[in-house]
Amino acid sequence: MPTGVKEIGCELAIIGAGIAGLSAALFAAHRGIETVLVGETGEILFASGLMDLLAVHPLEEGKTWDDPWAALTALRRDIPEHPFARTPTADVAAAFDALLAFLKNQGLPYRRRPDRNVEVPVAMGAVKRTYCTPETVWNGVRALEEKQPCLIVDFDQLRGFSARQIASTLEPRWPGLRTARLPFPGGTFSQQYAEQLAMALEAPRNRASLACDIRACLGTARSVGLPAVLGLYRTEMIFEDLQKRIGVPLFEIPILPPSVAGLRLQDAFHRGLAAKGVRLLPHHRVRGIRYEHNGHFILDITALDGEHTLNADAVALASGRFLGGGLRGDRNGVRETLLDLPVYQPKERAAWHRQDFLDPRGHPVNAAGLIIDDQFRPLGHDGQPVHERLFAAGSVLAHQNWMRSKCGVGLSVATAYAAVNAYQPIDGTRGEPGR
Ligand SMILES: Cc1cc2nc3c(=O)[nH]c(=O)nc-3n(C[C@H](O)[C@H](O)[C@H](O)COP(=O)(O)OP(=O)(O)OC[C@H]3O[C@@H](n4cnc5c(N)ncnc54)[C@H](O)[C@@H]3O)c2cc1C
Known part of the structure; x- marks a missing residue:
């Protein structure tokens, strides 16, 4: 954090420094959007460094796929509410291309067979x-x-x-x-x-x-x-x-967490994003979000050096699920932690988990999350977007179980790409004094 900064402004505030938030910041920088990334360290430090796209579908059958793109087509057909169903194949491919080119430039090259999944000893x-x-x-x-x-x-x-x-x-x-x-x-x-x-x-x-x-x-x-x-x-x-x-x-x-591969990814992102002009506020926590009367957002942020205020035209929530802290479960249900947005979840707490902990279908609570429209905007109780310029990406989204489907990074990167592309700048507000 630049010391002494108490109030800052930007076009897009991204909340969450996991793979979804970091990727969103990259894609925003590519679009020339003035971006601030606020986030505590995410699951990225636990990650293997491998990047899944989609390997298992349907979970009920435990069917594994050699061709992740064919798997995506099947998943879109079978689960139309899945976040991947809102991301065309061309966008998923473009998101991966951009990410891998960026990491290569940062000295962290990745390898793949463009149309095949591969098997790796771990x-x-x-x-x-x-x-x-x-x-x-x-x-x-x-x-x-x-x-x-x-x-x-x-x-x-x-x-x-x-x-x-x-x-x-x-x-x-x-x-x-x-x-x-x-x-x-x-x-x-x-x-x-x-x-x-x-x-x-x-x-x-x-x-x-x-x-x-x-x-x-x-x-x-x-x-x-x-x-x-x-x-x-x-x-x-x-x-x-x-x-x-x-x-x-x-x-x-790849070794067990905490992983060096995750640290490498984080380091590459931080260096590369800073060079692209993204303002990084690592180890900062957003305590609350307010809407201004003119439709802008005010984020209240806590850091080691004090309290900060961030004014933003738009916000992308990439705050993760339970481990990341974007969702929290208690006796009464699963809640979104920052705006108390409606969360898709099992109707009763008793239905959160299946009998067998290792059930390959996964537990229903692990498909909990935010319901979005085609623009990746979270929906309110009335079924309408909560705010024209509030977006969400990554594991905080509903109707997916990235862990069981083996689509963790792919889902985060693809939805970050889609959410950033859905953002339209507000004419005439940039460059105002004090922003
Ligand atoms: C052990 C492990 C192994 C994995 N292995 C793989 C793998 O092999 N292949 C693969 O593809 N994926 C893997 N993943 C998944 C992948 O790393 C990501 O976890 C997943 O893509 C979700 O990313 P995310 O950015 O949506 O969420 P997260 O990584 O959870 O990030 C959310 C971020 O939001 C921050 N945050 C939340 N609330 C606030 C707030 N109020 N203010 C500021 N910051 C906030 C959190 O601190 C965190 O930084 C693995 C994950 C784990 C945990």
């Missing part, structure tokens, strides 16, 4: 179906497909990531994986956080030492899988450098 030896992976993960997609002779490495100091567990879980599908547990170079503690390991690899001497240890146990391995800790801020360089030193393709395996 922590614990599970295999996840997704749409895009960080470039540093991609060699694992190929290694799994080809069942290459491969070495999986873990580190003494990193908890929650076991090469042996991964190899034994994958054994039926990918036999013959070899494993090695190595001391992490330069480490003085018995246990370290993933971020500390990632930072340590910024030092060339640590990379040289790690490469030497890995080469010593390489054997016939044609590729090497490592926990996703290969650098935090200069991942592309660190990954290439290690790969060159070791002499075979490397791949990162």
Whole structure:
């Protein structure tokens, strides 16, 4: 937060710094909209760094799809209220293209097969179906497909990531994986956080030492899988450098949260958005939103350095679901936390959850959220938009269960794109004194 700022103005205020809010800020910057992004850190720090588009539909059948675009067509046909049903395929594709080009420019390239989902080995030896992976993960997609002779490495100091567990879980599908547990170079503690390991690899001497240890146990391995800790801020360089030193393709395996991959995404967004002129207010919480008589919004914001007021022509709510804090559940139901907007939800609390916690259909409460129109504007109790220029995007939207459908990032990015495109500037209000 720029110190001393008590009152600021903008065209579009985005609330929420998860993948939906960050993407909305990017798309707004591309449209030349003067934007302020207010948000506390979101689920992005827990995320694997993988970007799903759509892998499972219908949930009742647990049907998985190789072609995410065909899955989208089926979903739009079957669930016309789903937010994806309001986002044409061309817009979803344009949103992904813009996002991936932006991340590449920030030194965080992603890889995909444009028309196919791929399978990726992840922590614990599970295999996840997704749409895009960080470039540093991609060699694992190929290694799994080809069942290459491969070495999986873990580190003494990193908890929650076991090469042996991964190899034994994958054994039926990918036999013959070899494993090695190595001391992490330069480490003085018995246990370290993933971020500390990632930072340590910024030092060339640590990379040289790690490469030497890995080469010593390489054997016939044609590729090497490592926990996703290969650098935090200069991942592309660190990954290439290690790969060159070791002499075979490397791949990162997403680890359990909190994730270095999420931190990389957040860092890339913050740098890139600031360079595009987006004003970022990270670690700021919006306490309330008021409507002015002239139709503008006033946001009351709390930060470590005090209270702030933000005047905005339009607001995009990207405040997430229960984890993000956009929705809250209590004994009486599920509520939207900022404006108490109507929330689609099961009629009774007893219907929130199914009997079986792991029911593949998901729990009804996880389809709770804001009901919107085609312009991505939340609807009031009268079925009309609550405000002409109040929009919503991401997991706060109703009629979707991103976790079960495997569409988390895709849904957030596509709806952010649609919500920002629905915004029409108010003529004659820009450039007014004090704004
Ligand atoms: C453990 C985990 C693993 C995941 N793995 C994947 C994966 O492999 N592939 C995939 O595609 N997706 C994955 N996701 C999902 C993805 O990361 C996002 O969570 C999802 O897309 C929702 O994003 P969002 O921006 O809508 O919400 P959130 O990420 O919840 O962000 C909401 C933001 O709003 C902020 N906020 C809320 N209220 C206020 C307020 N009043 N003032 C200021 N800020 C506020 C929150 O602090 C937060 O920053 C994963 C998520 C989790 C939790």
